[in-house]
Amino acid sequence: MKIDSLTLHHISMPLVSPFETSFGRETGRQCIILTLQAEGLTGYGECVASRDPGYSYETSGTTWHILKDFIALLILGQEIQDADDYQKRVERIRGHHLAKAAVEMALWDLLGKRDGKSLKEMFGGTREKVEVGVSIGIQESASALVRTVDSYVEQGYNRVKIKIKPGREVDETIAVRAAYPILRLQVDANSAYTLESAQVLKAIDDLNLLLIEQPLFEDDIWDHRLLQADFKTPICLDESIVSARHARYALEMQACKIINIKAARVGGLSQAIAIHDLCQVQNMPVWCGGMLETGIGRASNLALASLPGFVLPGDISASDRYYQRDITHERFLLNADSTIDVPNQPGLGVTIDEEALKQFTLSEVMLKMQ
Ligand code: OSB
Numbered sequence: 044m045k046i047d048s049l050t051l052h053h054i055s056m057p058l059v060s061p062f063e064t065s066f067g068r069e070t071g072r073q074c075i076i077l078t079l080q081a082e083g084l085t086g087y088g089e090c091v092a093s094r095d096p097g098y099s100y101e102t103s104g105t106t107w108h109i110l111k112d113f114i115a116l117l118i119l120g121q122e123i124q125d126a127d128d129y130q131k132r133v134e135r136i137r138g139h140h141l142a143k144a145a146v147e148m149a150l151w152d153l154l155g156k157r158d159g160k161s162l163k164e165m166f167g168g169t170r171e172k173v174e175v176g177v178s179i180g181i182q183e184s185a186s187a188l189v190r191t192v193d194s195y196v197e198q199g200y201n202r203v204k205i206k207i208k209p210g211r212e213v214d215e216t217i218a219v220r221a222a223y224p225i226l227r228l229q230v231d232a233n234s235a236y237t238l239e240s241a242q243v244l245k246a247i248d249d250l251n252l253l254l255i256e257q258p259l260f261e262d263d264i265w266d267h268r269l270l271q272a273d274f275k276t277p278i279c280l281d282e283s284i285v286s287a288r289h290a291r292y293a294l295e296m297q298a299c300k301i302i303n304i305k306a307a308r309v310g311g312l313s314q315a316i317a318i319h320d321l322c323q324v325q326n327m328p329v330w331c332g333g334m335l336e337t338g339i340g341r342a343s344n345l346a347l348a349s350l351p352g353f354v355l356p357g358d359i360s361a362s363d364r365y366y367q368r369d370i371t372h373e374r375f376l377l378n379a380d381s382t383i384d385v386p387n388q389p390g391l392g393v394t395i396d397e398e399a400l401k402q403f404t405l406s407e408v409m410l411k412m413q
């Protein structure tokens with residue numbers, strides 16, 4: 044499809060409740076929503092980089108720069124066949140996966156709208172609805188955490204992830220496990236430990252957790268291997284897996300037993316699918332991670348998680364867990380069986396609430412071929 048224009052919207056949306064992780068506390072979320080125009084159609088993409096470089100080195104500022112000053116020049120006015128063609132064009136830009144992935148998402152939306160196919164159909168997804176859980180930030184105390192878990196369990200989530208950091212893990216995890224002996228429970232450290240300090244996690248190794256997510260440094264697959272050899276609980280990698288190549292390293296090194304797939308972190312949906320395929324062949328369970336997405340990114344995550352290798356519940360909660368007002372007209376609801384329906388309309392299958400998008404926009408730029 045010949046790309047006529049790229050528009051970037053830097054937006055800021057209030058979260059229904061603050062989200063605290065080992066790398067910081069967010070009361071709102073910034074991201075970039077982008078639109079691609081081609082053949083009279085509009086494709087939407089969400090760039091999940093946050094305001095601060097806490098989860099990733101990329102931020103809303105760096106992604107704006109990379110999208111506007113580099114990626115735009117490689118796609119505007121160009122005839123782009125598909126996601127692989129797009130990835131070849133941006134190959135010369137090193138890193139910056141979150142920026143690259145956002146355009147690939149918009150391209151899939153365009154291709155689907157042109158062909159009358161949903162992302163799920165294009166990916167070969169096999170599920171109409173996907174199992175989901177909720178990711179809970181660090182709370183004031185262990186008892187406050189249990190109360191927060193109570194409210195999500197009441198809403199119907201049957202898989203819970205709690206964020207941990209040094210000093211805020213053992214009592215918290217023990218308290219939730221005591222209150223919920225058989226709940227599907229997992230923890231996420233976002234790289235807050237070293238091989239030495241991670242020894243404290245031995246105290247939660249017997250709690251029958253589904254997994255311990257990314258305890259060590261993001262660039263350290265090797266030490267995760269050493270840690271996994273020492274732990275009964277499966278280690279799951281998030282930040283460390285930035286490509287299918289890294290997934291292969293982790294598999295070969297036995298650095299983890301589970302992988303969290305985020306399309307943005309690996310540079311796009313096509314690479315996410317490649318990791319899914321590799322893990323499926325190798326019998327490595329995968330699940331779909333989240334980045335507090337708007338309805339746009341959530342639709343993309345649901346389509347990805349409809350692939351058969353996503354055997355564990357995703358961090359894809361209902362819209363009301365994140366935002367009072369979203370930028371899509373569609374709001375995603377939690378079904379009674381802790382699932383969310385996969386969109387089945389062409390492309391991402393969502394429509395934009397232009398008024399909401401305008402309300403949340405901090406700055407906007409439209410780029411066209413000169
Ligand atoms: O590590 O999985 C993570 C949110 C922002 C950055 C990193 C992570 C998260 C989450 C939230 O855990 C998952 C969600 O979108 O519900």
Ligand code: MG
Nearest residue numbers: 231256257281
């Ligand atoms: Mg994580």
